[in-house]
Every structure is written in structure tokens, then in C-alpha cells.
Amino acid sequence: MRVLVTGGAGFIGSHLVERLLSDGHWVRVLDDLSGGRLENLDGVRNHPCLQVVIGDVRDLATLQAAMEGVEVVFHLAAVVGVPRVLADPLRTIRVNVEGTERVLEACAERGIPVCIASSSEVYGKGVRWPAAEEDDLRLGSPTVSRWAYAVSKLLDEHLAMSWARRGLRVSVVRYFNVYGPRVDPQGYGYVIARFMDQALRGEPLTVYGDGRQTRSFIYVSDAVEGTLRAGLLPAASGHIFNIGHPEEISILALAERIRVVTGRQVPIRFLSFSEVYGPGFEEAPRRVPDVSKARVLLGFEARVTLDEGLQRTWEWWRTCRRV
């Protein structure tokens, strides 16, 4: 197939591109390199079936040209990562909402199936855990910048569901803390990137708060598999899927795990949220997915264990990472 991946030079996007190429597809990447890096595509740069277009997904002429001849779209281009969102919530909302709106319209005009990347951040502070796709959501106040990202992604999801009701083949994937090689210290996989960076430099691992907040981490090749199934299987249309690993771990336990995996006996340093993010920051205290819908409808389950995934990420981090 001929596939368009927006955000294809980003962390998850570049892994998706590699996988699509190795599966025999022709791939066009559209990325403005605001968060992505061309280096992420180094391994496939000279592949005859890859075309890279540098541009903003919101620019209509750029998007129209990028859609030319395409049979399926994966829309991953977005402002992601807590630091970037806090630095510019307005840009976060604009890029994430306008971008998705334009991509959905372009796909609807041409009748092209599309998979929209969303985030577990939409669960916010959470109503119940593990969280399922049709559960209620609990977000903080708009006076707290952090929630701008969740709201932008939630609006993307509403746009997607509205277009689905009008007959567009569209699915949504909610990623739960994806990590792996090429993890972005400013964007996705922030905590793992930071801990590995600190371990490599022999500096203390900075645990925010008391470290008892939890997350579940999914290795990038698993996240790509779930994304492909959601984008390519007709049965996925009109649905939202949690793409996550069901193992829940506290951030303090993660720091300890990273000390073991890296073999660096660095100390752990606790920092309060206000020290790091300033006053009024709100944390998501827990986050773990109910994965049954993806298992039943997509036949998808994450396979890579946290230890295995951390090992592979560390291998890349200490040998290949370029700052």
C-alpha cells in the first residue's frame, strides 16, 4: 500500500515507518521537524520506497500534496510531552486540533482510511483503573496548563468519531507511555529518557513527587504493532483503542529498575512538582490500561516485558544516542 505517516520523523512515527517499509509498503513522511528529527530515519533514509516531505500538516497545500496517491494515513504529528505542552499550551492546542481537523477532512474528501494518534493522558486523573476506552474521563481545570494536551487530544478523538459517523474509516489509538530507542527527552518517553541520560552521566535519578505515582510502559515495537492493526483492520473503524502494557509500576520502582538495567549505582533524588514545573502543576497519580478491547477486536497484546524493553533502550542509549 501507499501510506502517509504524519509525524513520521518523530519517535513513534519513525518506528512505524521502518516497520511499514519492512512489510513492503511505500511510505511518505510529512513532518515539520519541530519535535521529530531526520536522524530518526537514518536507518531507512536511502530506502527506494520512502519519501520525506518537510512541512506543517496544517498547511493545506502541503497536506494536499502529501495525500497524493495515498491509500491509508497514520496521523501522529502533534505537540507531545509534558515539557513542550507546559512551554506553549496555545501552540499545543492549535497544532493538535487544527492538524487533526485538516487530516480528517482531507481523508474524508478522498475516502482514505486514517488512524489518529491520541494519548492515555485523556484519562486525566482517572475515574477507575485499569481504564477502558468507554469510561468517563476526569480532567483538571483549564487554569492548569498540563490539561491542554489532554483536551486537544480529546477533541481530536471527538472529531474522529464524528467523521466515523459520517462514514469515514477512522480509528483512534490511545498510547500509554511508549518508550524504546530514539525516545525523545523532550517528548514521548520523557521519564525513561531522563533516567537513562542521568544514569549515563552518573548523575542522580530525579524522581518527581514521592515517586508513588504509577504508569505502565509499552515498548515501541508493540505500540507500532497495535497502531498498524488499528489502521489497517476494517473492524477497527469507529473505535478507540488503548495501546498499552497492563503492567503497572511506580516511578520510584522504575528508577530502581533502571539502576539495575544500566548497572549504574547512581543515587535517587526526590524533587517536588513545584520545584520542577512551578506552582499549580497537577500530576496524573495513576495510569494503567484495560487492554481487553484491543485484544478482542485487534488480536493485539503487548509482548515485550519492561526489563527486556529497558535493556534494548539502554543498549541504544549508550551506543547510539546523539544529543
Ligand code: UDP
Ligand atoms: N518523572 C520523574 N522524573 C523525571 C521525569 C518524569 O519522576 O525526571 C515522572 C513524572 O512526574 C510522571 C512520570 O515520571 O509521574 C511520567 O512522566 P512523563 O513526563 O514521562 O509522562 P506522563 O505520563 O506524565 O505524561
